[in-house]
Amino acid sequence: MKKNGIKVESVSFSFGKKAILNNVSLEVFPGKILGIVGPNGSGKTSLLKIIAGILKPDKGFVQVDGENINKIKRSDRAKLISYLPQFEENHPFTVLETVMMSRYLYMGRFQIQDDSEKDIAIKAMSRVGIENLSNVNIYSLSGGERQRVMLARMLAQSSKYLLMDEPVTGLDIKYQIQIASLIREQSKVMNTGNIMIMHNLNLASKLCDEILMIFKGKNYTYGIPGDVFTKENILKVFSVDSTITQNFHTTNVDIKFVS
């Protein structure tokens, strides 16, 4: 039987002489959400780019459904894995044009228009609440709206695995909750495997099935939120004092930061 899931095995990576990642491993299966947390500069984004196949690891490997990510044909890889970068985009395209770009994968090179493809894009846009912005230019949108355009494009890519670099950062509280439940829904209904970098530890605790805490480019702890988010771990990795409340009947915790 074909293996399912993303497997990252002992990945090391450096930029020139600067070591970024050292022997990081993780695994995520369809239908699950893995959260990556860690302080700034701990190598989270590099790790996500390596999993997406954008950067090549110096040591170790990434397997997707049993195949090495760097050996998969690019267009097939894009249908398998989508990647949401951290930085907001600025370009002269309209919202619909931007979202349609992930449907190019499913269209002929000279196909300019396809109603069924357009329907998929519009549907993805309505899931993040931007369907009424269809013909508006990206450069006239706010940061939060742009973030949702990028999310819509990722949903429209219809890939099996979603990699997200801080998907809810920059969104107001309503959309933070809406996008979080959308990601949850996507994982349950469409059975996608998800890896997301998060800064909000409480949201990560509620949303994710598993948490990987990275510190100085290494796996610090890896497991269910209740085991990862302890007073000791948060103090060591983030240098912040906190009180932790275990929620009954769930794996998640409430974290209160003490200043």
Place this chain on the structure above:
Amino acid sequence: MLRNTVRTPKQYHVKGKLIFGILFLIIISLFTIYVSINVGPYEISKGETFNFFLNYLGFENHLISDTQIAIIQTVRLPRILMAFIVGGGLSVSGVIMQALFRNNLADPSIIGVSAGGATGAVFAIFTGIAVLSVWAIPFFAFLGSFIALFLVFGISSFAGRISVPTLILSGIAIGAFLNSITSAIILFSGDIESQRQMIFWLAGGFDTARWAGLKFIAPIVIIPSIISLIFARDLNILMIGEDQAESLGIRVQFTRNFLLIIASIITSVSVAYTGVIAFVGLIIPHIVRLVIGADNRILIPFTFFSGSIFVLFSDTLARTIISPAEIRVGLITSFLGAPFFIYLLITNRKNFYSL
């Protein structure tokens, strides 16, 4: 809400509108070509031009004199087609450069190609090689362009990757350096006649266009333009960001280098034969983008024909308004293009973006 007051570019997602738009531009093109054949110091009426084409198609008639046939055949037609093709090519090259560099100021001359061509051309005139063959100036201009290109690419590439900011900056630096050499050559050239010839070349023009040059240039401009159309959707994705493009299945480095080379070939060949036609590659893409939107799959063909029409129109003006003398076409493109572009900037102030 502010957003409602922002005018969005019209959507051309409907195939019918796209085909209609291209057909419209082709009709305008043919009309401009037809009118351009008629006008000039030697009188040729519209009916006579029509008869010329009838003759051409094999319907023999004698309603047009041999002199008129000769003028259309050897002087006007090659010049008109040259202006048309070079105008389109420079504009497409501008679209590619602006998209790749994501910079509003990018135009075909930004990577030093035009400056290199100019240095090569004045060198050929200065040394007297230019009198040996009609191909001498284009050859040296082409050589100059390519030397500039190699320098700029050499400076900005490292281990197979091209750094875009370095490319733009080194292009500007090499361009400034070569321009100083060009000026020095013009100054030190004692001969007034060759100085005049150099300045004439620098202003750009199609007066030397003949079939031999056209047959050489047309494929080198048209084929890369068509290839760029094949890569148009990749160019779209490249504009949203490198990582995103990579994750959408684009070979970012390869595609970018390939398209850069395509645009450079178009520009250097055009510059080599016609001199520096100012402003076309910068403003035509902006104007067309304001009207039809940024989708390169539509923008590239629309820009080609718009640039063609604009340059042909400018050249026709250049050779007729002070007939029998001529103004250089580069002057007309700037003189007409700049005010129109400023008008568009003012009316679209809210709508302008940073690429």
